[in-house]
Amino acid sequence: MRGAGIDVQSAPYGDGPRSGAEPTAEQHTYRVIVRGTWDGLTDEARARLLVEAADHGMASMRFTEEGSLSYEPSPLKHFSMRYVVVSDAADGEEMAGAIAEDRAESALRALGYGFRDLRSTVTDLDTMKVNRKPASRR
Numbered sequence: 289m290r291g292a293g294i295d296v297q298s299a300p301y302g303d304g305p306r307s308g309a310e311p312t313a314e315q316h317t318y319r320v321i322v323r324g325t326w327d328g329l330t331d332e333a334r335a336r337l338l339v340e341a342a343d344h345g346m347a348s349m350r351f352t353e354e355g356s357l358s359y360e361p362s363p364l365k366h367f368s369m370r371y372v373v374v375s376d377a378a379d380g381e382e383m384a385g386a387i388a389e390d391r392a393e394s395a396l397r398a399l400g401y402g403f404r405d406l407r408s409t410v411t412d413l414d415t416m417k418v419n420r421k422p423a424s425r426r
Contacts, residue, residue, distance in 0.1 A: 316377040316414040320388035322369045328402030381410040
């Protein structure tokens with residue numbers, strides 16, 4: 289597990305923060321997929337999406353802080369954006385989804401793309417259980 293959210297000012301063995309040090313909130317890393325529908329695209333925006341479609345297919349699907357846009361050119365109807373969001377664990381998955389949707393809205397507006405019906409799916413990487421196969425079954 290990563291050292292995210294560990295207060296380096298804390299004394300060893302959990303004795304609490306050293307004098308004057310503020311405790312830090314525990315941070316979690318989330319992977320968020322924001323999905324939506326193209327809506328009200330101008331002819332120019334539609335043409336740009338079709339020309340750039342090869343750059344936004346299956347191979348472009350990466351989780352990044354900036355987000356990665358992917359969509360199919362035919363039919364040009366739906367899209368998804370993948371984000372990595374680091375936020376306070378206490379805020380939970382709902383906040384991570386809201387942050388990613390806000391980033392998606394900003395990015396799509398900046399590109400001049402019309403959209404609607406944004407929704408997100410969030411995975412907390414810090415609480416995700418990984419089932420590992422025993423060495424004898426690999």
